[in-house]
Amino acid sequence: MKFNAYLFIAIFLMAARSYSQRADEPNAAAILLELQKCANMGSVLYIAAHPDDENTRLLAYFSKGMKLRTGYLSLTRGDGGQNLIGKEQGDALGLIRTQELLAARHKDGAEQFFTRANDFGFSKNPTETFSIWNKDSILADVVYVIRKFRPDIIICRFPTTGEGGHGQHTASAILAAEAFTAAADSTRFPNQLHDGVNVWQPRRLFWNTFNFGELNLTSPTQLHFDAGGYNPLLGESYGEIAAESRSMHKSQGFGTPRTLGEGYEYFKQLKGDSARTAIFDGIDLSWKRFKVLAPLQRQINQCIKNFKADAPEKSVPALCELYKKLLQLNASNYDETFYKAAKLKELQQLILHTSGLWLEATASTLSASPGDTLFLKAEVVNRSGLSIKLNKLLYAEQGIVYSDNTDSTLSLSLKAQIDYVFKHTTKLSPHVGYSDPYWLRLPHTSDAFSIPKQTMIGWPELKSPVNITFQIELNGLELKETRQVVYKTTDPVKGEIYHPFEIIPPVTVELLQNTIVVTDTFSHEISAIVRANSSNQQGTVHFYVPIGWVLSENNIPYSLKHKGNEVKVHALIRQTSQAISGKVSASLEVSTFNRPQEVKRYTKSLHRIQYDHIPDQFILTDATARLVAFPLQRKDQKIAYIPGAGDEVVPCLRQLGYSVTELTNEQIANSDLSLYGAIVAGVRAYNTNEQLQQHYEKLMQYVAQGGNLIVQYITNTRLGPTPSKIGPYPFVISRDRVTDEKAQVRLLHPDDPLLNSPNKITAHDFEGWVQERGIYFASNYDTHYRTLFSMNDPGEQPKEGSLIVAPYGKGNFAYTGLVFFRELPAGVPGAYRLLVNLLSMPRNE
Numbered sequence: 001m002k003f004n005a006y007l008f009i010a011i012f013l014m015a016a017r018s019y020s021q022r023a024d025e026p027n028a029a030a031i032l033l034e035l036q037k038c039a040n041m042g043s044v045l046y047i048a049a050h051p052d053d054e055n056t057r058l059l060a061y062f063s064k065g066m067k068l069r070t071g072y073l074s075l076t077r078g079d080g081g082q083n084l085i086g087k088e089q090g091d092a093l094g095l096i097r098t099q100e101l102l103a104a105r106h107k108d109g110a111e112q113f114f115t116r117a118n119d120f121g122f123s124k125n126p127t128e129t130f131s132i133w134n135k136d137s138i139l140a141d142v143v144y145v146i147r148k149f150r151p152d153i154i155i156c157r158f159p160t161t162g163e164g165g166h167g168q169h170t171a172s173a174i175l176a177a178e179a180f181t182a183a184a185d186s187t188r189f190p191n192q193l194h195d196g197v198n199v200w201q202p203r204r205l206f207w208n209t210f211n212f213g214e215l216n217l218t219s220p221t222q223l224h225f226d227a228g229g230y231n232p233l234l235g236e237s238y239g240e241i242a243a244e245s246r247s248m249h250k251s252q253g254f255g256t257p258r259t260l261g262e263g264y265e266y267f268k269q270l271k272g273d274s275a276r277t278a279i280f281d282g283i284d285l286s287w288k289r290f291k292v293l294a295p296l297q298r299q300i301n302q303c304i305k306n307f308k309a310d311a312p313e314k315s316v317p318a319l320c321e322l323y324k325k326l327l328q329l330n331a332s333n334y335d336e337t338f339y340k341a342a343k344l345k346e347l348q349q350l351i352l353h354t355s356g357l358w359l360e361a362t363a364s365t366l367s368a369s370p371g372d373t374l375f376l377k378a379e380v381v382n383r384s385g386l387s388i389k390l391n392k393l394l395y396a397e398q399g400i401v402y403s404d405n406t407d408s409t410l411s412l413s414l415k416a417q418i419d420y421v422f423k424h425t426t427k428l429s430p431h432v433g434y435s436d437p438y439w440l441r442l443p444h445t446s447d448a449f450s451i452p453k454q455t456m457i458g459w460p461e462l463k464s465p466v467n468i469t470f471q472i473e474l475n476g477l478e479l480k481e482t483r484q485v486v487y488k489t490t491d492p493v494k495g496e497i498y499h500p501f502e503i504i505p506p507v508t509v510e511l512l513q514n515t516i517v518v519t520d521t522f523s524h525e526i527s528a529i530v531r532a533n534s535s536n537q538q539g540t541v542h543f544y545v546p547i548g549w550v551l552s553e554n555n556i557p558y559s560l561k562h563k564g565n566e567v568k569v570h571a572l573i574r575q576t577s578q579a580i581s582g583k584v585s586a587s588l589e590v591s592t593f594n595r596p597q598e599v600k601r602y603t604k605s606l607h608r609i610q611y612d613h614i615p616d617q618f619i620l621t622d623a624t625a626r627l628v629a630f631p632l633q634r635k636d637q638k639i640a641y642i643p644g645a646g647d648e649v650v651p652c653l654r655q656l657g658y659s660v661t662e663l664t665n666e667q668i669a670n671s672d673l674s675l676y677g678a679i680v681a682g683v684r685a686y687n688t689n690e691q692l693q694q695h696y697e698k699l700m701q702y703v704a705q706g707g708n709l710i711v712q713y714i715t716n717t718r719l720g721p722t723p724s725k726i727g728p729y730p731f732v733i734s735r736d737r738v739t740d741e742k743a744q745v746r747l748l749h750p751d752d753p754l755l756n757s758p759n760k761i762t763a764h765d766f767e768g769w770v771q772e773r774g775i776y777f778a779s780n781y782d783t784h785y786r787t788l789f790s791m792n793d794p795g796e797q798p799k800e801g802s803l804i805v806a807p808y809g810k811g812n813f814a815y816t817g818l819v820f821f822r823e824l825p826a827g828v829p830g831a832y833r834l835l836v837n838l839l840s841m842p843r844n845e
């Protein structure tokens, strides 16, 4: 019985999905598909490194065509990539991509898993990857997910031999191959056993070879099959479902066309007993796999045969019968226990779906804070008119049923088509945790996240901490069905919208600058917004600053009466000769009413992430900013910025004292650009703003008349054509990059005016850079251009295209792949000094 308890927990959690959206009530075709899936036993786990690596056609084919339990293990949440839809980077981007993966899985029917690995950005080979990731601890996570999911087959997207490019890709295959063996070995990671999982030997490991156009690694001699097929129950082919699924990766611009007709998938076997004709050769995919379950196969087949699309509720008695029989079976080993629990869970869903019972749990507000009063609503509708009883409602918070005896015992026979609403008022425990993403709650390093317990390994997210369990009875069977509490609202344009219910701090504080750059001895403003998320919030704002800084005032009082009220507070800060760079943080300090000597501190900022294709998200971060002091000379000039895909360069320039205007296309076309000493094009502006090609002549004229035009990196990828007209003389955007942020930078011409005025640039200015040096370097540049730096990743040839500059008429043009957009927000002094020199290039008279 010990096994049973663990397994129920494991399976309950595996079913965790994007809980925020309306519970998808399946139609008759979807229920039939669910029934067919329940009649199968097999499972397959796909393993790769990132959101978007997965083969969504194959996942859709396995899940909805072969009707197997299908999973995708992405080692990372894609935290280190670029964001095509907004400004979120790092942890926030990883959160968006987690939700995009869940949305994709919602389309293709697979389950989603992760390891704790943090996507630290591009790496060229697995040696580089494992110099950052602790190989053993990521391997442990892959093993844990395999032991939890127990796949018959594991499939890697990439080979172990490097043809997958990115070092994290190759690493994912190396880890899958090692985990294939380690998962079955009780001496490997023994502390996992009896913590929710048991040893498991998958039968085979394959590499799903690919044909990426320029690189075709498939071959007719490899095992292959057609995964294109058509599913009449869904009215779609797997290529169409795959496109819907893949198109969820919107932050990466992966809108994908639907494909129809055949689509072959190829496989090379890496481990396990040899498969001759098919990857599942010799694996029993029916209930007959287990002696104890075999007798029930006929019954489930009968349920499929008797299913009536126009009256699914007629299946309820037979499904209840099957459920009871399965419940009574004695499983003799872990494997049987695992499948018994999984099938009971599936049958429970089938009984509810065929019965047409509607269950919902909502809160009257989007958010609440620990200790707040909560108004909950449970709603039940017996839509089929079957004989169903609602015996009890159980209200719970973070898995703990309220002890204040508020559970309602009802024993109510549910009449057909009556909307039963049960209102319930309760108080959230003052100790309830916040509902921010669980992997971001503890501080983490650049290589991995920290999570509170081992059993959370693999989870894509946590369910809402507040839920209602409906205890219902039908056909002599009592079932407990839990609904996470959500918040429901109606938008006049979008209609009904479901939001995840949030538990957030009663008061939050946000510093308005992430990085405060001080290059003089004047006073600079430091400001914060204090926001009440619960009513009647009062206290003081305290700023903590490093040694050598002087604040004009501190302990600034605030008083906010209503939830949603906010106030801006600010102080002035100035450096003395002893000032050191460091961290400034804001803390809200609240005296407890009856114990004035006790001070409660709130130090979190709340950031919301809202996009239409994923449920609303939020993250809590420490209310801190970098405070950086360094010497810098600059000319007083007006700057214009052409926004690109989204970056934080403008506020950084404003902090230096520049007046910066963000130009619209209309302003580029119709305003007098000669007002500006320099114009800077934001990252990927030439990729995202097609009209820039039409402004080419005007921009060149601006340069010819004495302006400086600085273009930040432009991509050369499938995302769109590379523009042909950028600078006054031709150059090509290459895919050259230097990913090692510590790579040596050699100054080719230390005497070049650009490296001497107004700031002297030396190798020291390339110290402390973050993530990488540069991307999409220029190549094949015209001889009018000069280069200034040479750099390369370890083991590679020197590259000079990180910055190319040419005088043109009275002005200057520069293209740069150096990642100013990363270094400026990170407060890297050298990046500021170099960019200021570019802005200040003198006129060529």
Ligand SMILES: [Zn+2]
Pocket: 049, 050, 052, 053, 166, 169
């Ligand atoms: Zn990838």
